[in-house]
Amino acid sequence: MWSLKVGCPALISQKVSRAVAGHIYFSVYAARLRPTTPSTEDIPIIRVPRYVQKRVENPKQTRGKNNVNTIKAGKLLIQSRNASLNQSVGYTHGKFDEPTLCSKGWKHKQSCGDYFTINNIKSVAPYVYGSPEEDAEKPVKTFHKLHISKGLVETLEHLNITHPTTVQLQTIPKVMRGHNILCAAETGSGKTLSYLLPIVHKLQLTEDVFGGAGSAKIRAVILVPSRELTEQVAAVSRSLCDPLGMVTRTVGGGRGVGHIKSVFKRSVPDILVATPGALVKALRRRCLDLSELNFLVVDEADTMFDPSFADLLEDILHHTEIARHPRDTQGPAHKAQLLVVGATFPGGVGEVLSNVTDLGSMVVIKSKMLHFLMPHVKQTFLKVKGADKILELNHYLKLLQQEKGGGGVLVFCNKSSTVNWLGFSLEEMGVHHARLQGEMPAALRTGIFHKFQKGTVNVLLCTDIASRGLDTSRVRLVVNYDFPESHTDYIHRAGRVGRAGGFEGGKVLSFVTHPWEVELVQKIETAARRKTSLPGMESQIREPKPELVMTEQSEV
Missing domain, CATH: 3.40.50.300 (P-loop containing nucleotide triphosphate hydrolases)
Structure with missing residues (x-):
């Protein structure tokens, strides 16, 4: 048998050729049953890494993990x-x-x-007007352009204050025209001078008509939330008023009724800086009269309209005749001009002020950087x-x-x-x-x-x-x-x-x-x-009209 295979090369080659032919036939038949694919010699082989394949298979698990390059040339934020x-x-x-x-x-x-x-x-x-960050083509304005009295401008120059800040440029002209103001601007932007300057200027012009020695009628009240702040605002007011012969006094919390009465024993001051609690005590004991008030300022408004101060503030507002139109601030029967100032927009301002003035007539001044870092x-x-x-x-x-x-x-x-x-x-x-x-x-x-x-x-x-x-x-x-x-x-x-x-x-x-x-x-x-403002902050006055309508209907 072995010799037959070795000795018959023709027979062996015939068997091999039949086997190869059968294999080729089977391959061709199988290829007909499946789609043809290009040969690996014709296209390059691309091998996908395993971790990339997992990302494709499980997109939900990898969402947010793809780091985006946020670094460009320049300074880091x-x-x-x-x-x-x-x-x-x-x-x-x-x-x-x-x-x-x-x-x-x-x-x-x-x-x-x-x-x-x-x-x-x-x-x-950014609130410094004329700074390098501002438009260089804008002319730098001075306090002379705001039509403030010469004496006040000279006083500011002695204090090394020569140029108004952005919020002062926006606020002072509106106050001079008699508008009720809601001013919200970032801290440190000069809001105190933005209301004190026009107040002192207008009180100086009407000095012969209002106030005077022995008068029981006060002309301007500035409300602040703390005793430390009363002393600070009063110090700024005195620096403006003393050269003009006007008087500024303070009434703060933590003092007895005797101290409050002693503040008004002599003449009533031109400008009174007070905390709400102390002012309410003075009003209930009839130490002063707000019937001829020219200005009512609510400083640090977001705190003053907080529930802890809201009741006291409403009590003070009911003792005051607030103007509803700029023309109401002029003449013998004038009403008080309301100035609400703060570093953040006060929540609840609409509910409180809607009872004493027309919210639609209030001029709202908001800084571009309000509520920004x-x-x-x-x-x-x-x-x-x-x-x-x-x-x-x-x-x-x-x-x-x-x-x-x-x-x-x-x-x-x-x-x-x-x-x-x-x-x-x-x-x-x-x-x-x-x-x-x-x-x-x-x-x-x-x-x-x-x-x-x-x-x-x-x-x-x-x-x-x-x-x-x-x-x-x-x-x-x-x-x-x-x-x-x-x-x-x-x-x-x-x-x-x-x-x-x-x-x-x-x-x-x-x-x-x-x-x-x-x-x-x-x-x-x-x-x-x-590069946006912080979320969840108030940015406009909300008028409580729907609540008022529901209340009226329920009462009927």
């Missing part, structure tokens, strides 16, 4: 510990793009130690454990002492008890400081902030009582030891730096500890990346 999350000033997110946040994973305990910074993209505050202030957010905050604070205070130029530090806490505890801890560390909180007796609070302004003390521990309206032009650093409870509080606290006439290069440092604080930080970071 967002600077993070993770450089891949940085964002340049020149980058703009699409309308429907979801920005990747540095604070995205901050609710996890392992995120402690992470941080990011919103850099200052402007060197000068300040572009000239550097703001850093640090995720830290609650037990480590005191050590971080001490570290940054020492760093600031080593820097040249001086300047003060405001450390904000949410509770008075935290201010006291933190003060004891810093004393043990050898940090010289002062404390200011609402539960302090009036005698202790008097003069504390004044010492800080003078530079006797460089570190002030405080609650939000120091975040509203107080002049902190010497402040260089604001520390949110406790993160604020709302965007409004954050705007007011951060507004203690970067004020007109204050330090350039001010900074804000915020310690972030709890999950609910992370949620606020994420909204702030999103607004910074998108």
